[in-house]
Amino acid sequence: MASIRFDKVGKRYANGFVAIENLDLEIRDREFLVLLGPSGCGKSTTLNMIAGLEEVTSGKLCFGDQLVNDIPPDRRDVAMVFQSYALYPHKTVYENIAFGLRMRRTPQAEVDARVRSAAQKLAITHLLDRRPSQLSGGQRQRVALGRAMVRRPAVFLMDEPLSNLDAALRISMRAEIKQLHEEMQTTFVYVTHDQAEALTLADRIVVMNDGAIEQIGTPHDIYEKPATIFVASFLGAPPINTLDGEIGGASGRPVFRCGDVALALPPAIAAPTGSKATLGLRAEDVTLDPKAQDDVAIDGVVNSILPIGSDQFIGMKVAGREFFFRLAKDQACAIGDRVRLAALTNRLHVFDAASGRSLAGG
Numbered sequence: 001m002a003s004i005r006f007d008k009v010g011k012r013y014a015n016g017f018v019a020i021e022n023l024d025l026e027i028r029d030r031e032f033l034v035l036l037g038p039s040g041c042g043k044s045t046t047l048n049m050i051a052g053l054e055e056v057t058s059g060k061l062c063f064g065d066q067l068v069n070d071i072p073p074d075r076r077d078v079a080m081v082f083q084s085y086a087l088y089p090h091k092t093v094y095e096n097i098a099f100g101l102r103m104r105r106t107p108q109a110e111v112d113a114r115v116r117s118a119a120q121k122l123a124i125t126h127l128l129d130r131r132p133s134q135l136s137g138g139q140r141q142r143v144a145l146g147r148a149m150v151r152r153p154a155v156f157l158m159d160e161p162l163s164n165l166d167a168a169l170r171i172s173m174r175a176e177i178k179q180l181h182e183e184m185q186t187t188f189v190y191v192t193h194d195q196a197e198a199l200t201l202a203d204r205i206v207v208m209n210d211g212a213i214e215q216i217g218t219p220h221d222i223y224e225k226p227a228t229i230f231v232a233s234f235l236g237a238p239p240i241n242t243l244d245g246e247i248g249g250a251s252g253r254p255v256f257r258c259g260d261v262a263l264a265l266p267p268a269i270a271a272p273t274g275s276k277a278t279l280g281l282r283a284e285d286v287t288l289d290p291k292a293q294d295d296v297a298i299d300g301v302v303n304s305i306l307p308i309g310s311d312q313f314i315g316m317k318v319a320g321r322e323f324f325f326r327l328a329k330d331q332a333c334a335i336g337d338r339v340r341l342a343a344l345t346n347r348l349h350v351f352d353a354a355s356g357r358s359l360a361g362g
């Protein structure tokens with residue numbers, strides 16, 4: 001059983017800094033869990049506590065039913081892949097991959113079988129005699145993965161393993177890591193600050209902010225139903241458009257108002273008339289529609305156009321803020337055009353201005 005449970009876990013570093021406070025989290029057996037958040041929010045600290053590389057200073061950390069707070073790293077059945085790869089420069093690829101098995105005095109025939117099987121999966125068999133300095137960044141990362149794979153750990157931990165790779169390689173390695181998870185059938189805990197990486201890899205995402213959890217959910221939930229303005233703003237490229245305004249009510253239906261913007265909200269939005277709110281509107285959640293009804297319309301003058309091949313982003317000022325919208329490339333518009341967009345009402349996000357929490361009911 002490789003489920004992992006954090007029960008009110010805290011981490012106070014030796015200098016007194018509290019990096020993690022009251023963390024409650026249940027990682028399921030064999031799931032691909034991604035810890036996502038900005039630099040410094042406590043992702044590595046959390047992962048290192050699972051690995052046993054950092055001590056838990058309050059609360060309980062359990063693997064299955066076993067309390068592991070005081071279990072040393074080498075007795076936790078976990079393997080970790082670091083951003084820096086941490087390969088031994090003087091050892092061959094083969095010996096780098098074999099290293100953990102040698103430490104455990106695994107018989108040579110078993111070492112050889114496992115190293116070759118991992119190398120084959122990672123398509124690096126032809127590199128086994130080389131040294132790390134003779135490899136590209138992507139190949140080094142594969143070796144680091146191989147070294148963790150041969151251990152056949154119950155839990156696979158990865159801390160920003162793709163951050164040092166170029167953009168194209170990152171995308172192809174994502175697919176490989178996903179494949180690896182399917183083949184290995186073990187629990188993966190993966191740290192990244194890259195929202196796209198999290199959305200493509202995760203069964204569930206844990207969004208962290210300042211040492212605490214903002215939201216836990218499937219990529220779909222996190223993207224479609226952000227619990228806070230922080231989550232809404234952290235996921236999506238370009239970032240979600242936001243506007244500070246007020247909830248109004250006309251004929252029983254809530255409306256968001258700010259300057260000349262007045263948008264009908266989904267009926268489930270639960271907030272009294274007059275309350276301060278922040279609207280979130282994703283770039284893709286509009287259509288170009290000259291005939292749009294007033295209560296869904298956003299009017300403005302196009303001030304920038306960024307074609308991205310499949311689509312185009314247009315920029316325009318909305319109630320004094322610069323908004324970006326994504327339109328199909330065949331929707332003709334030019335800089336200086338006055339356009340009317342229709343917001344997809346049921347995709348609007350509204351947050352309480354003070355707490356930042358979503359006002360969506362249910």
Ligand SMILES: Nc1ncnc2c1ncn2[C@@H]1O[C@H](COP(=O)(O)OP(=O)(O)O)[C@@H](O)[C@H]1O
Binds near residue numbers: 013015017019039042
């Ligand atoms: N050994 C340490 N001593 C004191 N503070 C630390 C130590 N390691 C990390 N921190 C602090 O803890 C916070 C979380 O760090 P970290 O878990 O590395 O964040 P992330 O991986 O999300 O970027 C940061 O503010 C960082 O400066």
Ligand SMILES: [Mg+2]
Binds near residue numbers: 043044045159
């Ligand atoms: Mg980190």
